[in-house]
Amino acid sequence: MDFPKTTIRAFQEKLFRGEQSVVAAVAAYLQRIAAAKNLNAFLTILDDRANARAHAIDAKIKRGAAGKLAGVIIAVKDILAMKGERLTCGSRILENFVSPYDATIIQKLEAADAIIIGKTNMDEFAMGSSTENSAFGPAKNPINPDYVPGGSSGGSAVAVAANLAMAALGSDTGGSIRQPAALCGVVGMKPTYGRVSRFGLVAFASSLDQVGPLAHSVEDVARILEVICGHDERDSTSAPVAVEEFSRFLDGEVKGKVVGLPKEYLAGGVQKEIHAAVTAAKARLQEAGAVIKEVSLPHTRYAIATYYIICTAEASANLARYDGARYGHRSRDAQSLEEMYVKSRSEGFGAEVKRRIMLGTYVLSSGYYDAYYRRAQKVRTLIRRDFEQAFKECDVLLTPTTPTTAFKLGEKTADPLEMYLADIFTVSINLAGVPAISIPFGVDAKGLPIGLQIIGKAFDEKNVLQTAHFLETAHP
Amino acid sequence: MKYEPVIGLEVHAQLLTESKIFCRCGTAFGAPQNSQVCPICLGMPGVLPVLNRQAVAFAIRMGLATNCRIAAHSIFARKNYFYPDLPKGYQISQYEEPLCENGWVEIEMEGGALKRIGLTRIHLEEDAGKSVHAEEYVAGNETLIDVNRCGTPLIEIVSEPDIRSPREAYLYLNRLRQLVRYLGICDGNMEEGSLRCDANISIRPIGEEKFGVKTELKNMNSFRNVEKAIEFEINRQTQLLEAGGRVVQQTMLWDANDGKVLPMRSKEEAHDYRYFPEPDLVPLRIDEKWREEIQASLPELPWARRHRFIEHYGLPKYDAEVLTEEQAVAEFFDATARLVKDAKLTSNWVMGEVLRVLKEQKIDITQFAIKPAAFAELLNLMAAGTISAKIAKEIFEAMLTGGKSAKTIVAEKGLVQVSDTGVIEKAVDAIIAAHPQEVARYRNGEEKVFGFLVGQLMKATQGKANPKVANEVLRSKLAN
Numbered sequence: 001m002d003f004p005k006t007t008i009r010a011f012q013e014k015l016f017r018g019e020q021s022v023v024a025a026v027a028a029y030l031q032r033i034a035a036a037k038n039l040n041a042f043l044t045i046l047d048d049r050a051n052a053r054a055h056a057i058d059a060k061i062k063r064g065a066a067g068k069l070a071g072v073i074i075a076v077k078d079i080l081a082m083k084g085e086r087l088t089c090g091s092r093i094l095e096n097f098v099s100p101y102d103a104t105i106i107q108k109l110e111a112a113d114a115i116i117i118g119k120t121n122m123d124e125f126a127m128g129s130s131t132e133n134s135a136f137g138p139a140k141n142p143i144n145p146d147y148v149p150g151g152s153s154g155g156s157a158v159a160v161a162a163n164l165a166m167a168a169l170g171s172d173t174g175g176s177i178r179q180p181a182a183l184c185g186v187v188g189m190k191p192t193y194g195r196v197s198r199f200g201l202v203a204f205a206s207s208l209d210q211v212g213p214l215a216h217s218v219e220d221v222a223r224i225l226e227v228i229c230g231h232d233e234r235d236s237t238s239a240p241v242a243v244e245e246f247s248r249f250l251d252g253e254v255k256g257k258v259v260g261l262p263k264e265y266l267a268g269g270v271q272k273e274i275h276a277a278v279t280a281a282k283a284r285l286q287e288a289g290a291v292i293k294e295v296s297l298p299h300t301r302y303a304i305a306t307y308y309i310i311c312t313a314e315a316s317a318n319l320a321r322y323d324g325a326r327y328g329h330r331s332r333d334a335q336s337l338e339e340m341y342v343k344s345r346s347e348g349f350g351a352e353v354k355r356r357i358m359l360g361t362y363v364l365s366s367g368y369y370d371a372y373y374r375r376a377q378k379v380r381t382l383i384r385r386d387f388e389q390a391f392k393e394c395d396v397l398l399t400p401t402t403p404t405t406a407f408k409l410g411e412k413t414a415d416p417l418e419m420y421l422a423d424i425f426t427v428s429i430n431l432a433g434v435p436a437i438s439i440p441f442g443v444d445a446k447g448l449p450i451g452l453q454i455i456g457k458a459f460d461e462k463n464v465l466q467t468a469h470f471l472e473t474a475h476p
Numbered sequence: 477m478k479y480e481p482v483i484g485l486e487v488h489a490q491l492l493t494e495s496k497i498f499c500r501c502g503t504a505f506g507a508p509q510n511s512q513v514c515p516i517c518l519g520m521p522g523v524l525p526v527l528n529r530q531a532v533a534f535a536i537r538m539g540l541a542t543n544c545r546i547a548a549h550s551i552f553a554r555k556n557y558f559y560p561d562l563p564k565g566y567q568i569s570q571y572e573e574p575l576c577e578n579g580w581v582e583i584e585m586e587g588g589a590l591k592r593i594g595l596t597r598i599h600l601e602e603d604a605g606k607s608v609h610a611e612e613y614v615a616g617n618e619t620l621i622d623v624n625r626c627g628t629p630l631i632e633i634v635s636e637p638d639i640r641s642p643r644e645a646y647l648y649l650n651r652l653r654q655l656v657r658y659l660g661i662c663d664g665n666m667e668e669g670s671l672r673c674d675a676n677i678s679i680r681p682i683g684e685e686k687f688g689v690k691t692e693l694k695n696m697n698s699f700r701n702v703e704k705a706i707e708f709e710i711n712r713q714t715q716l717l718e719a720g721g722r723v724v725q726q727t728m729l730w731d732a733n734d735g736k737v738l739p740m741r742s743k744e745e746a747h748d749y750r751y752f753p754e755p756d757l758v759p760l761r762i763d764e765k766w767r768e769e770i771q772a773s774l775p776e777l778p779w780a781r782r783h784r785f786i787e788h789y790g791l792p793k794y795d796a797e798v799l800t801e802e803q804a805v806a807e808f809f810d811a812t813a814r815l816v817k818d819a820k821l822t823s824n825w826v827m828g829e830v831l832r833v834l835k836e837q838k839i840d841i842t843q844f845a846i847k848p849a850a851f852a853e854l855l856n857l858m859a860a861g862t863i864s865a866k867i868a869k870e871i872f873e874a875m876l877t878g879g880k881s882a883k884t885i886v887a888e889k890g891l892v893q894v895s896d897t898g899v900i901e902k903a904v905d906a907i908i909a910a911h912p913q914e915v916a917r918y919r920n921g922e923e924k925v926f927g928f929l930v931g932q933l934m935k936a937t938q939g940k941a942n943p944k945v946a947n948e949v950l951r952s953k954l955a956n
Contacts, residue, residue: 081522094521101515103522202521206755235524236757314755317554320565321519325621341558364556364750373752 003028005163008072008220015061015071022054022061022071022115029073029117033164040139041158043078044086045118057113067113069227074109075165077156078119079126080211081200082106089202090122090134090152093322093329093348103200104235105169105211105228112227117165120155124350125319126176126204128152129422132413133352140409141184143448147406150180150422153214157184160214167215167224171201173208174307175401175426178438181214182401182451185440187468188214189221192458193433194239197232203318205311206237208430218439218469222246225461241459249462250469255289257467260394264300265425271404273444278400281441281452284474285398285467293394297386300428302379304420307427309363309376315353316360322348355416380431387432391457396467399425401438401451425453435461437468479679479717481710482687483639484596487652488630489662490603490670491534496627497602498525498568503629505668509608509622517627519563524756527552531629532575532760534661535600536770538631539576541655541777542595546767550575552600552754557747561605561621569601569632571751575760581655582779583647593648594636603628631661637676637687642706649673649702654778658803666698673702678723679713688713689723693737695730705730709737781806789819798827804841805831808848815852818859825855829872845876854882862886863893866939895942900933900949903941907932908953918954926950 003025014020030047050073060066076082079089081099088094102110109116123133131139131154139154141147142162149158153170157180160168170177172190181188189212196211203209213224226247231240261282266275282292324330324344331343349357363372390397403424412419429436435458438451452471456464496503499516516523539546553571579595605626607619633652639645653671656662664671673696678688693709696702708730713723727746728737776784778800785796785806800806805826813822830851834841846854854875858868863886871885878885886892894900907929908915918925933946 199524200522317566325560366748
């Protein structure tokens with residue numbers, strides 16, 4: 001049994017008319033997942049849990065008591081805690097770890113009657129831009145399996161692009177939702193920092209991490225956002241800001257919206273076809289009555305350096321708990337406490353994770369803190385101000401999501417810096433804490449998807465989604 | 477050359493909040509191992525801390541009581557180090573922008589002079605768990621971890637290097653203990669570890685301004701040990717310098733069994749804790765209103781209360797000192813004395829009878845059988861001359877077990893003191909008649925026989941005769 005790509009709305013209409021059952025949809029998606037094993041999108045398949053819930057939700061639909069995401073088949077990145085399920089974070093060190101609790105957003109999704117079909121592949125602890133840093137092998141781009149799907153939420157992007165799920169959740173610390181969404185040709189959004197609870201999201205860099213949806217359409221992203229956003233008393237950094245019904249504002253209207261084009265994002269180094277896509281999008285917006293404005297984000301050039309100081313510093317502390325003492329991998333041949341730490345962590349972590357722990361330890365060290373960490377925090381403030389300044393005159397900003405379309409597996413693994421530059425257009429957004437979406441906007445000469453990024457003010461997901469929704473329907 | 481010690485103390489006090497500082501687990505002491513834990517205090521992947529407001533309020537109480545400036549804006553930090561009883565691999569503490577700064581407390585020196593000890597800061601942090609090496613649980617050379625204590629709120633009180641002797645260190649620590657108990661924020665039990673003390677110690681030639689090289693002294697788990705260990709370390713450093721050696725900056729451990737300090741780690745081995753602001757918690761804002769509410773809720777502090785007891789009740793300084801040592805005792809005295817005219821009588825009875833019973837029964841005054849109003853009734857009967865002190869003690873004992881009021885016991889047992897001169901005169905006449913030999917000896921100048929005759933008189937009146945009246949009547953009759 002196959003299942004065509006569908007939007008949440010179309011699928012639910014069929015469900016509510018009785019033309020479709022959740023049980024059948026789950027069966028179809030499980031079949032598709034089994035058939036697409038070569039893409040390595042999933043680390044754990046939750047077939048029993050999905051089947052059991054499917055029956056219950058079908059019954060609820062019959063009673064007219066179904067939730068907002070009734071029957072929607074969702075894949076979640078294996079960095080989100082689900083009670084009683086494996087939680088690997090793409091790492092050997094947690095290969096056999098089973099979470100004793102649920103993340104807040106997992107509770108929210110299940111309370112809205114969504115079906116979580118499985119947990120997706122990712123770069124180890126969300127560190128990477130290609131999913132090649134997964135301890136369980138890379139995921140492959142479904143457009144062309146010789147190419148990477150992007151990362152770190154690569155498995156989630158593949159799951160959506162290959163229609164192995166209707167939507168997926170990823171996490172985005174420096175572009176980890178938007179970049180794979182762009183490379184796989186799906187929509188992916190990082191909400192404002194503080195919009196979505198991080199309770200149960202395994203931390204990479206706490207001040208940058210944010211959970212968000214990937215889906216086939218902007219409207220589907222909006223529908224999932226409506227469910228997962230909102231203040232959580234278990235996350236002190238989650239914001240007590242009211243959540244709008246984002247999907248109701250998607251009217252295709254951009255007339256009068258001021259769209260800024262940050263010149264630093266188009267200043268060369270961008271693949272020709274991507275540059276052309278931005279130009280085309282700008283023309284569509286103008287035709288529809290939007291006002292285009294060139295703006296400057298002058299501290300953009302410091303973003304990568306700033307990002308890698310802050311995220312590695314936080315990661316060095318966040319990953320200290322994987323020490324072999326309480327849970328996770330413990331080396332078998334350790335003779336002392338010191339050896340238990342060194343061997344367990346040496347065996348359990350991959351090269352990129354080790355690199356970042358060492359970098360982060362270094363920038364926080366006595367005598368170096370001021371030169372690196374404290375200075376990076378100051379630059380972060382300047383980057384945030386760049387955005388505040390730009391948003392004084394713009395409703396949203398439009399940029400490419402990535403400088404290039406998907407690259408080949410193995411192409412950048414030898415040079416970490418080269419890999420880091422894949423996120424050059426996305427990291428600033430996390431440093432500033434603002435929301436941004438990536439939407440597919442045509443393909444390049446090789447048929448690989450191009451992604452455009454729309455950035456908004458803090459907590460103004462509405463304008464971002466409206467603009468994205470317009471461009472989604474307007475692309476060439 | 478003569479040296480003087482320079483000492484600063486770092487005191488950790490476990491706060492008496494019901495739940496832990498960053499999760500909802502309980503904090504009761506002595507619960508079964510690893511029974512008060514959850515994914516948060518176990519440091520499971522993906523969990524986040526949420527700050528317990530009560531812990532903040534307790535820390536502010538201490539800050540206000542020690543004249544600290546309370547920060548309007550304060551932040552938490554991660555202190556990074558690996559240890560098996562620290563599940564996250566870092567401790568959430570405060571580094572830059574602590575909650576309280578620049579305070580002081582006063583200690584009373586021998587001879588009554590007051591000395592001010594400065595407080596650099598008071599900050600909030602979480603406690604770590606415990607490593608268990610005890611053989612009864614542990615096979616071979618393994619170590620077990622008890623995570624119960626993990627996340628219990630602590631305040632760390634850091635003094636300025638203002639302390640100049642082991643005795644001053646003892647007095648300062650005692651003052652802090654008294655204060656945390658008065659404030660109801662910590663039980664101050666050093667043996668159970670709810671109050672812990674580390675000392676930074678250096679010595680310098682008297683008259684020298686510059687500090688010497690310091691050592692940090694840990695593991696002093698009783699008040700006596702604090703004084704002894706510091707004494708030992710000062711002597712060690714002095715002998716070292718006098719022999720032409722140098723003090724090495726290092727961390728030392730006090731070994732209470734051998735009564736000496738041993739090196740734990742040197743400066744080179746010292747941890748680099750890599751403090752940085754805790755990104756999982758938002759900055760703590762203390763608005764004026766909250767601070768004022770806490771200020772208004774503070775109890776009368778021990779030295780203020782002591783002063784009041786001297787001024788208002790006219791008590792001797794010694795009495796005031798003893799009565800204000802424990803807040804609950806002071807409260808008991810205050811509540812009783814308010815109802816009794818004779819404050820000194822009340823003081824004598826609280827210090828004497830009440831504290832004796834507490835010690836015998838090993839109880840807290842809050843568990844004491846007689847409440848202030850009932851106790852005042854007893855004291856008032858005595859002050860009014862209705863009963864004698866001797867009878868009062870009998871009644872006091874009866875009240876401890878019977879739960880009856882003093883007046884009831886007096887009425888039931890007919891214990892009212894006899895002050896009627898006529899009645900006493902009759903009794904005296906009878907005693908004189910019955911003891912002609914003793915009367916003769918007294919009249920011959922044998923003064924001590926008078927005591928015997930008083931005893932006979934009291935016996936005859938079952939102790940109810942007013943001793944003053946009885947004395948007077950007996951003297952005058954014997955003089956005839």
